[in-house]
Amino acid sequence: MINKKKFDFAAHLKSVEENYQMIQILNEKGDIVNSDLVPDLSNEELVQLFKDMLWSRALNDRSVILARQGRLGFFGPSAGQEASQLASCLAFDKNDYLLPGYRDIPILVKRGLPLYKAFLWSKGHVEGGMYPEDFLSTTPEIIIGAQYIKAAGVGLGFKKRGKKQVVFTYTGDGGSSQGDFYEGINVAGAFKVPVVFIVQNNQYAISTPWRKQTAANTLAQKAAAAGIPGVLVDGMDPLAVYAIAKAARDWALAGNGPILIETFTSRFQPHSMSGDDPKLYRDEDSYAEWEGKDPMIRMRTYLTKKGLWNQDQEEGLIKQFDQQIQEAVKKADDAPKQKISQLLELMFEEPTQVLKEQIESYKKKEGE
Amino acid sequence: MAQLTMIQAITNALDNALEKDENTLIFGQDVGLNGGVFRATQGLQAKYGEERVFDTPLAESAIGGLAIGLAFENFRPIPEIQFFGFIFEVMDGIAGQMSRTRYRTGGTRTMPITIRSPFGGGVHAPELHSDSLEGLMAQIPGIKVVIPSNPFDAKGLLLASIEDDDPVIFLEHMKLYRSFKEEVPEEYYTVPLGKAKIVFEGTDVSIVTYGYMVHEALKVAKQLDEEGISVEVIDLRTVSPIDIETIIQSVEKTGRLVVVQEAQRQAGVASTIMAEMAERKRAILALKAPIGRVSAPDSVYAFSLAENDWLPDAQDIIDKVKEAINFD
Secondary structure (H helix, E strand, C coil), rough: CCCCCCCHHHHHHHHHHCCCCCCCCEECCCCCHHHHHHHCHHHHHHHHHHHHHHHHHHHHHHHHHHHHCCCCCCCCCCCCCCCHHHHHHHHCCCCCCCCCEECCHHHHHHHHCHHHHHHHHHHHHHHHCCCCCCCCCCCCCCCHHHHHHHHHHHHHHHHHHCHHHHHEEEEEEEEHHHHHHHHHHHHHHCCCCEEEEEEEECEECEEEHHHHHCCCCCCHHEEEEEEEEEEEEECCCHHHHHHHHHHHHHHHHHHCEEEEEEEEECCCCCCCCCCCCCCCCCCHHHHHCCCHHHHHHHHHHHHHCCCCCCCCHHHHHHHHHHHHHHHHHHHHCCCCCCCCHHHHHCCCCCCHHHHHHHHHHHHHHHCC | CCCEEEHHHHHHHHHHHHCCCCCCEEECCCCCCCCCCCCCCCCHHHHHHHCCCECCCCCCCHHHHHHHHHHCCCEEEEEEECEEEEEHHHHHHHHHHHCCHHEEEECCCCCCCEEEEEECCCCCCCCCCCCCHHHHHHCCCCHHHHHHEEHHHHHHHHHHHHHCEEEEEEEEHHHHHHCCCCCEEECCCCCCCCEEEEEECCCEEEECCCHHHHHHHHHHHHHHCCCCCCEEEEEEEEEEECCHHHHHHHHHCCCEEEEEEEEECCCHHHHHHHHHCCCHHHHHCCCCCCCEEECCCCCCCCCCHHHHHCCHHHHHHHHHHHHHHHCC
16 A cells, blocks of 8 residues: 655644744833733832842842952853843742752842852852751752752652642753753653743853754753643743743642743853853854843833833942942951861761861861 | 561661651652562552652652752652662762762751662673672762671661661662571661671681672681681671771781772772771781782673673682782
8 A cells, every 4th residue: 555645744843843932021122012921010029020130130240250350269140141030030939949050149149048158159168058947949050950850859859748839940951951851850740749940041051052952943842741831931021931930830839740941041141250252152243132132121111111110220229239249249258268177077977987087187287 | 586588678677767767768660569670669669658669760860869859858768779780870969969968068958868779790680780889989978888798787787878867879789689598687776887897707817898799708718717717707888988997907816808899800999998908007017918809800790691700709719818828
């Protein structure tokens, strides 16, 4: 028998991809384009969100300078990702559990981590990772994607304890290429645990463009393989990011299982301040395009049109932020010098025989 | 008191742990209904329910990640990695995450995780099922590596591992699972981690070993006893940290040391012991002969049909002991 019709693989794939259209609520001109999805935020909350974004940009700008001066350790700039970060974390409760990536310092601080501790983490001081017991977060993840499987574990813990809490975790486009990404969303789906997985697609894994990392037309569609919802959001649109993150939290909290959100965003600056040169991999023209989509501009325009914001407010606010940042820098600079003998004590509850000998020998060196 | 094989002693220990502490959870591939490929968790899901004894997807890294996340939620996870050769798939979870958590968080978070896994040669398994990878694990700061050689220790060491607030890799030699029975108390007890045990006393030469090789060393001790050579056998039981003091005391008594491991020669546990003895005054001054080492050669773990020739055995140990005795 001769086949009359060939199976249309291309059409089959297209039908999958069509389900992942980008959600936008506030466009680049600061106009609402999707009134059905406008989130329920009061005027005060909208203004606070914008203030948080301004603070995050100010923190980024000062941190870039500090890093250039060699006063920070590792630092990953976050400018451009303010909507993706600050609007998403706004959707979560204090009792929700955060597993951030290393670029998500603003989220950690917004949720209560003292800024000087964030600086100490960057500089490489133990105190930077010492969180109070009720501060529900891991330290910023260095191994890209590893936070996704840990998030599934915390989510399983919440479910087993019957807690009304949600886990939320962040990785980037690069992270979505990792095995742990797939294992994380798959096992979370299999166990139907309350986790909101957020992929901030800032388009580059250091230098490798996201299009070169995958044949997938969106990163959100990777959720389909795990049998969980995946949503693509305009990551430069704070209202869309918040609306979807909030809905995802509600979904997870209601016991429906995990969800994957891709926030399509842009990193305006290098991957890190440790020698990365975007000129090698990024077209100069692309900056103009993406800076036109800047979440700060559209939020400012939107609030100004609503009569909620006056440009004059900004200068004073930035000065205030700068002062807070300077105080935190000073406090981090004043942190006590770390002793190797004390760090060795942190390896086990009880030091082993060999560690005890090493602790003694360091104590001698340290003049105790 | 019941006569139990090592696998039965392990099941019994897990049963005790699940009963004693409601925060303990057992999970891994096929550990639920199936009771594990070696039946180590047999009957536990039926007794304690799917909430506490459950199957995971076939994903070792996810098993590690689940353990870490659950530990953050104050559970005491006891995951199983089906065969130790599969551990490479979860190396970040072990070496990159759980072993570093206490340090990374300045002691504010702990990882009371016990990873159980079958390992060891001589059972003609496919590739990556039999490798002795304890040396790799022992190089990771922040993790303990425990290897029992008999049913009684297996139970007590496993319960001590589960009680421990730091992560432990608990390795079960497949050849020992059902090779013999011994008396094992039904009730809860622990055998301390980090403590070696002298399992055969002697005065002429010390053999330090662990796992299945303890039994080859015991054969040697008994055989050489008849020849008038008095061998002391030390079962390390924990290969990280190593009980240096017990080894030194034995060497001070015998003046001769042979270190035996089933693993390949390069790096590893035997090397560490030899180095520790070489740089410690009490040991080096007591030594009357160079330290001998018995191990597998430095190839990939042998093909099944060649493994019996590749693995070290009693004769290899006898040769090294005699070299030490005859050195002058």
